[in-house]
Amino acid sequence: MVLPIVGSEEVKVTPWEAEAFVDYDRLIKVFGAKALSDEEIDLLKGLAGELHPMVRRRVFYSHRDFDVFLRMFKEGFKCALYTGRGPSGHTHVGHILPWIFTKWLQDRLGLHLFFQMTDDEKFWHDEKQELSVTNRLAYENILDLAALDLDPRKTHVIIDSEDIRYLYPIAVKVAKKITYSTQKATFGFTDSTNVGMVFYPVLQMTVAFLPSELYGEDVYVLIPAGIDQDPYWRIARDIASSLGYPKPAQIHNKLLPGLGPEGKMSSSKPETAVYTTDDPEVAKQKIMKAFTGGQPTVELQRKLGGNPDRCSIFKMYEMMFEEDDVKLQERYHACKTGNLLCGECKAELAERVSKYLIDFQRKREKARNNLSDFLLRTKFNPPKVSK
Ligand code: TYM
Numbered sequence: 001m002v003l004p005i006v007g008s009e010e011v012k013v014t015p016w017e018a019e020a021f022v023d024y025d026r027l028i029k030v031f032g033a034k035a036l037s038d039e040e041i042d043l044l045k046g047l048a049g050e051l052h053p054m055v056r057r058r059v060f061y062s063h064r065d066f067d068v069f070l071r072m073f074k075e076g077f078k079c080a081l082y083t084g085r086g087p088s089g090h091t092h093v094g095h096i097l098p099w100i101f102t103k104w105l106q107d108r109l110g111l112h113l114f115f116q117m118t119d120d121e122k123f124w125h126d127e128k129q130e131l132s133v134t135n136r137l138a139y140e141n142i143l144d145l146a147a148l149d150l151d152p153r154k155t156h157v158i159i160d161s162e163d164i165r166y167l168y169p170i171a172v173k174v175a176k177k178i179t180y181s182t183q184k185a186t187f188g189f190t191d192s193t194n195v196g197m198v199f200y201p202v203l204q205m206t207v208a209f210l211p212s213e214l215y216g217e218d219v220y221v222l223i224p225a226g227i228d229q230d231p232y233w234r235i236a237r238d239i240a241s242s243l244g245y246p247k248p249a250q251i252h253n254k255l256l257p258g259l260g261p262e263g264k265m266s267s268s269k270p271e272t273a274v275y276t277t278d279d280p281e282v283a284k285q286k287i288m289k290a291f292t293g294g295q296p297t298v299e300l301q302r303k304l305g306g307n308p309d310r311c312s313i314f315k316m317y318e319m320m321f322e323e324d325d326v327k328l329q330e331r332y333h334a335c336k337t338g339n340l341l342c343g344e345c346k347a348e349l350a351e352r353v354s355k356y357l358i359d360f361q362r363k364r365e366k367a368r369n370n371l372s373d374f375l376l377r378t379k380f381n382p383p384k385v386s387k
Helices: 024-031 036-049 067-072 094-108 118-123 131-147 162-177 178-185 195-206 208-215 229-244 280-288 298-304 312-321 325-336 342-374
Strands: 060-064 079-085 114-117 154-160 220-226 249-253
Touching: 024 060, 024 131, 036 094, 036 154, 060 229, 060 325, 067 079, 067 249, 079 094, 079 298, 094 131, 094 220, 114 131, 114 208, 114 280, 114 312, 118 195, 118 280, 131 249, 131 342, 162 195, 162 229, 178 195, 178 229, 178 325, 195 229, 208 312, 220 229, 229 249, 280 342, 298 325, 312 325, 312 342
Parallel strands: 079 114, 079 220, 114 154, 220 249
Antiparallel strands: 060 249
């Protein structure tokens, strides 16, 4: 879907593709979301005791009713988190960005997380894809949740193709509220889109209502996810009240750019993505080959400085791999003034990412025997729909 932007320009951000350096301020205007304000940030700080760097730096930068969600939480209403993954391949570091923050929210606010693995979506989306492959990848991707230390007692994974009995009683009601014309206008579907894809959004919306059915009371749900997923929530929020559910709230993250000249970090361009399963040496090589905001020669870099605002390497530091705000500022300045060369900056990142992956992969492998602890079906009975 190409979204018209104020003026004559266009920005392409859909659940399936996105540019590397998006005009995020314009995007929230077009999507009709709200910029995260100091007010919401203070509210979060009051409840969580501190702020995550991704909020301080506005990596999570926009929202729908985040303030309402925090107020409901503060007043003691039942609340939960919801996010997900389309298992089209192994997980890359862009995917784990929202999950890192989700884990922080889980710890700080003590919330249960419902996590959807859409093996059906990724099967329908790609003509050549096998369902057995996306299903196997769903289990591989659960290992990444374990490696992030999400609490299995509070993390409940739904695998669409296997757990449909949890979703279907709600999905039939959701589906009845949505017309084909809304689906086309929201997702850009055409006459040649297979009907699996046309139905799929119903399932992604349904999980936002699942906690209310599982607990038999209104549950206020917050969805931390990339802004590319926003189209689903616009519809879900429109129909929630008529189905008797609270509107799900969202907090949106910006998208980590890929290491190539264009596009967000994406599974469809493996050479420009760092996967959690990459051999640390391979990850280092990808980083060393990355496209940067630097000048073509060392002389020019020293003279003119680089452009960290349009650099995939600087964004990796800013969004994930540098916790210290002062050090991040120093790096920004050193790049701009030509004191830092791209080779040095990449080598340092390559080292950090490689260390991160070694630790991550150790935890990932350790989790193989405890995978079922994360599955919703081992903990909840399917809902008897009350609404
Ligand atoms: P998927 O697998 O495309 O993406 C999973 C999550 O990762 C985010 N994301 C990124 N974040 C930062 N930088 C990037 N380069 C980047 N690429 C992807 C996405 O925004 C998402 O939060 N249909 C969904 C699966 C799903 C889902 C959900 C996602 C089902 N229910 C609820 C979020 C919330 C999908 O294919 O996600």
